[in-house]
Amino acid sequence: MNKLTLSLACLVFLAAFTLRFYQVDYPPAPFMDESAHVQAANHYWQTGQFEPDHWEHPPLRPIMLHAFLQVFGDNPYGWRIRNVLFGSLAALLTFLFALGIGGSRKTALTAGLLLATDPLHIALSRHTFCEVYSAALFLAAVVLFVWHRQRSSWLVLSAIFIGCAMATKWYYFPAWFLLYLLTLHEDNNYRSPGSIAFITSTYLLIPLSVYTLAFYPWFGRGHSLADFGEFVTNVFSSIQQYTADNYMEGLMFLSHLSAGDWFIRPIIVGEGIVGSGSGEFILFSNNLPVWVLTIPSMLALLVIAARKKSLQTALPALLFFGSYLMYLFVKRPAFLYSVVPLLPYAFTAIAFALSRVAERYGARIQYGTLAVILAWNMYLYPLATRKTVPLAPYQYILDSKDIQIRQKAL
Amino acid sequence: MYKHRTAWTVSSVFLFAAILLAVSQHGRSNRIYAAGQTTHTIHTPEEAYAIWNEKKIRGRTLILFDHYPHNMGYYSYHGNPRLYQSNLVEYAIFQNMIRKIYFVVPEMEWNEFRRKEFIRPIREATETTKGLYLYNQSGIPIIAVTPASLPHIAEPVLVYVNTRMFGLEQTRDLLARNMITSDIFVSLERVEHE
Numbered sequence: 001m002n003k004l005t006l007s008l009a010c011l012v013f014l015a016a017f018t019l020r021f022y023q024v025d026y027p028p029a030p031f032m033d034e035s036a037h038v039q040a041a042n043h044y045w046q047t048g049q050f051e052p053d054h055w056e057h058p059p060l061r062p063i064m065l066h067a068f069l070q071v072f073g074d075n076p077y078g079w080r081i082r083n084v085l086f087g088s089l090a091a092l093l094t095f096l097f098a099l100g101i102g103g104s105r106k107t108a109l110t111a112g113l114l115l116a117t118d119p120l121h122i123a124l125s126r127h128t129f130c131e132v133y134s135a136a137l138f139l140a141a142v143v144l145f146v147w148h149r150q151r152s153s154w155l156v157l158s159a160i161f162i163g164c165a166m167a168t169k170w171y172y173f174p175a176w177f178l179l180y181l182l183t184l185h186e187d188n189n190y191r192s193p194g195s196i197a198f199i200t201s202t203y204l205l206i207p208l209s210v211y212t213l214a215f216y217p218w219f220g221r222g223h224s225l226a227d228f229g230e231f232v233t234n235v236f237s238s239i240q241q242y243t244a245d246n247y248m249e250g251l252m253f254l255s256h257l258s259a260g261d262w263f264i265r266p267i268i269v270g271e272g273i274v275g276s277g278s279g280e281f282i283l284f285s286n287n288l289p290v291w292v293l294t295i296p297s298m299l300a301l302l303v304i305a306a307r308k309k310s311l312q313t314a315l316p317a318l319l320f321f322g323s324y325l326m327y328l329f330v331k332r333p334a335f336l337y338s339v340v341p342l343l344p345y346a347f348t349a350i351a352f353a354l355s356r357v358a359e360r361y362g363a364r365i366q367y368g369t370l371a372v373i374l375a376w377n378m379y380l381y382p383l384a385t386r387k388t389v390p391l392a393p394y395q396y397i398l399d400s401k402d403i404q405i406r407q408k409a410l
Numbered sequence: 411m412y413k414h415r416t417a418w419t420v421s422s423v424f425l426f427a428a429i430l431l432a433v434s435q436h437g438r439s440n441r442i443y444a445a446g447q448t449t450h451t452i453h454t455p456e457e458a459y460a461i462w463n464e465k466k467i468r469g470r471t472l473i474l475f476d477h478y479p480h481n482m483g484y485y486s487y488h489g490n491p492r493l494y495q496s497n498l499v500e501y502a503i504f505q506n507m508i509r510k511i512y513f514v515v516p517e518m519e520w521n522e523f524r525r526k527e528f529i530r531p532i533r534e535a536t537e538t539t540k541g542l543y544l545y546n547q548s549g550i551p552i553i554a555v556t557p558a559s560l561p562h563i564a565e566p567v568l569v570y571v572n573t574r575m576f577g578l579e580q581t582r583d584l585l586a587r588n589m590i591t592s593d594i595f596v597s598l599e600r601v602e603h604e
Contacts, residue, residue, distance in 0.1 A: 039484075047506060051484035055549025152412045156422075187411075198415035201422035209422075209429045219433040222441040222469015222509045228433075230551055234543055237533040 005105055009095050012112035016091035019117065019381065020084040020125040025076040026386060031282070034079050037128040041065035048217035056235045060167035060214040061130045079128055086133035087125025091116035093139040094344040098351055100146035101312050106363070107355040110370050114290065114347035117377035123284055123384035124337055130168055131340035138165035138172045139344050142319065145179050146312075150187065152198070159202045163210025170239075171341050174322040179203065182311065182318075242332035252284070255402040259327035259334035262286055263294045263346075267336055268400040270383075278390050283383045283403065284336055290373055294320075294346040297353035304356065316352070320345035440506075441469035443566055444593040451597050455498040458570055458596045462507050465594060471510045471563060473590070474499065475581055476572040476598070478513065478528070483547030498570075503548050508568070511552045512560060513544070516575070520556050529554070537561055562588045571597045 001009075030038070033053075040053035044062035053062065064082060072078035095112030103111070115121055125132050141161035148154035162179070165172045180203040189195040215228065223231070244254055252269040261267055266288045272281030298317045305314035320342055327334045327342075358366035382389045383397065391398065398405070412418070444465040452458055479499035484491065493501045502508045515523045520540055523529065535541030538559035544552045555561075557580075569592040571581050578597055585592065 036485075043484075049504070049506070050549055051547055055547075150412055152414055152418050155412070156418060192411075194415050194419075195412060198412055198419045201419045205422045205426040209426045212429050212433055216433055216436060219437040220440050221437075221506045223437045225430060225434050225437075227437070227510065227551070231549070234532050234549070234551060237543070238545060241530075241532065 005099070005108075008105055008109050009092055009112075012095045012109065012116055013088055013092040015113065016116035017084065017088035019122050020087050023385070023387075024080050024084055024126050028076055030079065031127055034128045037061070037065060038069065038074065038079055041069060044217055046217075048219070048221045050218075056238050057130070058167045058169065058211065058214060059218060060164060060210075061134075063214060063217075064133065064168075065128065080126055083125045083128060083132045086136040087121060088116075090121070090132070090136040090139055090344060093136060093143050094347060096143045097139065097146060097316075097344060098348045100143060101315050101348070102310075103348070103352060104355060106358075106366065107351045110354055110366065111344070111348040111351035113370065113374060114350060115343055117374055117381075118290075118343060118347070119287055119377060119380040119384040120284055120336070121340065121343060122381065123282060124340060126385060129337055129340075131171075131337050134165050134168035134171065135341040135344070137161050137168065138175065138341060141165065142175075142179065142315075145183065146315070152202075155183065155199070155202055156206060159206035160210060162203070163207035166207055167211045167214035171323065171326070171338070174326050175319050175341075176203070176207065178318060178322045182315075185311070240331050244333050247333075250404075252402065252404060253335040253337065254333075256336055257333040259324065259330075259338070262336065262339050262342075263291050267402075268397060269336065269402045271404040271406075272398070273406050274391060277392070278388055279398075279405070280386045280388045281383050281398070281403070282386050283380075283397070285380070285384075285397075286336060286339070287377070287380065289376060290350070291346065293350045293353065297349040298346075300353050300356065301349045304352075313352075316345040316348040320349065437469070441509075441565075442467050443470070447566075447591070447593055447595070449595045449597070451599055453599055455495055455598060456493055458598070459493055459498055459502060461594060461596060462502060462568065463505075467507055467568065467594065469509050470507060470568050471512070471565060472499070472502075472508045472568045472570060473512045473514065473560070473563075473585075473592075474570050475514045475576040476570060477575070479511075479552075481546045481552075485547075500548070503550055509550055511550065512563070512567075513552055513554045514560060514576070515554050515556055517556045517558060523554065557584050560584060560588055560590075563590050566591045566593045568592065569595045571595075573597050573599055 036052045040050060041062040043049050043051060044059055045066040050059065068082045069078045072081050091112050094115045095108045098108035098111040099105070121132070138161065141158045144154050144158035144161065148158065162172065162176050166176065180199065183199045183203065184190040184196065189199060212228070244257055247254060252271065255269055256267045263286070266286065268283055268285040270281055270283035272279050298320055302314055302317045305311070305317070323342055327338060354366045354369055383394060444467055450461050480497040481500055491497070491501060491504050499508065499511065524542070530545035532543040532545050535543055535553050535555065538555050538561055540556040540559040542554045544554055546552050567590060569581070569585065571578060
């Protein structure tokens with residue numbers, strides 16, 4: 001990697017970090033589930049119990065949060081810095097992913113900046129939503145896979161990150177399986193029994209080892225391996241039965257339950273306080289003017305990949321659709337924040353599509369489009385981060401029926 | 411071609427095996443049984459907790475012959491949970507005394523029990539003919555079974571019997587039939603403010 005590429009990577013990370021870290025200590029009180037997450041972090045570490053968080057979630061999340069609380073203290077920084085850091089790393093990893101699958105520096109920069117400035121990703125990165133760091137962990141595994149070039153230790157490291165991601169959320173199961181198959185396929189590894197054994201043991205046993213190890217405090221409650229199997233089966237069965245009724249009444253995300261809406265319909269939920277002519281808000285939206293490009297870009301990428309006969313080029317689409325299909329067909333509600341693991345692949349595909357257009361019509365169109373998108377994202381930034389804004393320029397967004405607004409003199 | 415792939419393969423297998431052994435050993439070492447077998451008659455549920463606490467039991471399986479236990483979760487308490495007459499089981503879970511519960515439902519009440527709104531079955535317990543895993547906030551396995559469906563349990567268990575609901579002899583026969591041993595057998599003779 002030359003100096004220019006390294007500088008661009010640093011730029012993407014710094015931009016993402018600045019947007020996520022700036023005034024992250026506001027609000028000073030816990031927001032949504034933050035209080036439960038913090039209590040659960042200490043509780044799990046000390047007793048192996050999951051409450052007051054849900055027991056269906058794998059337990060690396062409370063372990064990680066406990067570590068951050070030890071370093072930064074039980075304050076807004078301690079609660080949120082984990083997401084700030086992993087959210088920023090996700091932008092850097094998106095840059096490296098786009099570069100690794102054959103994108104130019106321009107393409108990689110576009111993909112990285114799209115994630116760095118995405119309002120939903122920023123909003124979630126400033127609180128304790130587990131999707132942000134679990135997606136970053138899995139993306140690290142993908143990037144290591146893409147860049148490993150038959151280096152054993154890189155594949156092992158990739159497997160460790162898969163284990164970390166799986167020990168945080170089960171979202172990544174289809175993509176994990178896909179990576180395993182792709183590694184077998186790469187360089188005809190499937191023809192060599194030694195390589196099959198290495199890849200299988202690495203991509204199966206190491207993630208399982210990490211996953212099991214995350215339950216160490218839970219085993220401390222007297223549990224056996226048989227109990228563990230019973231517990232995992234119960235988790236799976238319980239998750240299948242979740243409906244909207246199982247969630248707290250008034251939860252803002254309940255207004256949109258289908259993943260089918262994510263890339264084709266506007267979704268804006270959130271809350272805010274308004275005074276005379278101004279207000280502060282935290283909105284979770286799907287940024288449709290940009291996201292609507294996702295599906296066409298994915299299809300274009302698949303066509304290009306088919307023409308080039310390149311699995312590498314198709315990788316964003318394979319990882320995207322592999323996970324997205326799960327969201328579409330899973331029985332439980334799919335809330336908007338679950339989209340986070342898909343965003344790096346979505347933005348990489350959009351960046352590739354823009355580069356393709358630029359090849360035909362000139363680079364200006366790519367720079368122009370990127371500038372417009374970044375300007376639009378920055379216009380939405382205050383709404384994702386509780387900054388005080390005048391109401392008039394945002395009124396058409398704030399009119400959404402799914403934003404809970406309270407009146408207050410600022 | 412991957413370098414040192416045999417070494418990595420063997421290392422992965424050993425790592426996995428070592429972690430399974432470590433967590434298993436960690437679990438076993440945190441399961442504490444009482445010495446000998448004792449029987450206790452109590453008059454309020456809190457007395458059962460005092461007995462368990464005195465024996466320093468930990469990580470145990472409980473066979474519960476009683477009403478469905480209080481099960482509202484950590485958030486139902488203001489501040490740290492405390493022991494009340496109604497929350498013996500949940501409090502013992504919070505203290506890591508209990509890790510698994512077989513909740514015995516009289517045969518005649520089984521069909522009615524299944525229809526009750528307050529239970530939320532997760533799945534059928536396939537190792538029994540009439541058994542259901544019930545959802546609870548702590549996530550420990552609570553398996554509702556009829557007496558005839560109670561399986562053999564290899565480890566010594568805690569037994570708690572509300573004698574208003576189950577006869578003592580009937581309970582002892584059932585345990586003997588299933589070759590279940592108990593280190594602490596508690597029977598509740600009278601419940602105040604029930």
